[in-house]
Amino acid sequence: MVSTAGLAVQASPAMAASHRPCAVEKHFNLAGVEKVGTATATIGADGVKLTTSRTVDTDKVSWKSKFLLPVPADSVNEMNYETVKLDSYVDDTNQTVNNAALPSYHIYVRTRAGAEATLIYEPYYNLPANPQRNVRTEWDVTTGKLWTSATTLTGVTGIGGGSYATNKTLAQIIATNPGLAVTGIGWGLGTYNRGVVAIMDDQRFATKLTCTDHQWSTGFSTGIFWPGWLF
Structure with a gap:
């Protein structure tokens, strides 16, 4: 994890000098985005802004991209994305804002035997405290x-919502599941995440041969960020 000091509009895009050159896939609309309940998704200067209700647990919003051909999981050498948490702190006892929640990165995989699973990266499982x-x-x-609710992977305990004790890295999962393939990627803000307001952008996926950077931000143009209002 790398934090950039300052507000979201001051950050550099993920395809900046700290990363290898990467093909940018711009998303000018919400094609492929699925919303449940009163969850919202809005494209703006800094990325896609996601929100959930403060009063219900059933809101969720997600996006998924399936690959034309599966990619060997052991060829993946870069996966990252950028977020900004915009909601205001609320005492946890009120349970109207999930102070730990941010959008998650989804990795869709298939075993050599054809069994499928979704691996999920949640920032709060990789932090000592709530995100800034x-x-x-x-x-x-x-x-x-990463965590998964699937029970189809060897050596991986499937638990809905994940667990500090059972979560594993991609390398650990590949080690017990030789021949594992990645069939797609996505992101999501799931249920039981009340009152979240967050920006999601620059979702990168790279192998030894290819690299794609999915951008929803309208403020980025040819790798240069043109500051706009933090919406």
């Missing part, structure tokens, strides 16, 4: 701990 607010933060999914 109003700071654009890049999350290193490649080496981070």
Whole structure:
């Protein structure tokens, strides 16, 4: 994880000099985004802004991209994305704002036997405390701990919502599941995350041969960020 000091509009895009050159796929609309309940998704200068209700647990919003051909999981060498937590702190006892929640990175995988699973990177499982607010933060999914609710992976305990004790890195999962393939990626802000307001952008996925950077931010143009209002 790398934190950038300052507000979201001051951050550099994920395809900056700290990363290898990467093909940018701009998303000018919400195609592929699924919303449940009163969850919202809005494209703006800094990325796609996601919100959930303060009063219900059933809101969720997600996006998924399936690959034309599966990618060997052991060829993946970079996965990361950027977020900004914009909601205001509320005492946990009120349970109207989830102070730990941010959008998650989803990795869709298939075993050699054809069984499928979704691996999920949650920032709060990779932090000693709640994430900072109003700071654009890049999350290193490649080496981070992942969880899954699936029971189809060898050596991986499937638990809905994850567990500090059972979460594993992609390398650990590959080690017990030789031939594992990645069939797609996505992101999500799931249920039981009340009152979250967050920006999601610059979702990167790279292998030894290819690299794609999914951008929803309208403020980025040819790799240069043109500051706009933090919406």
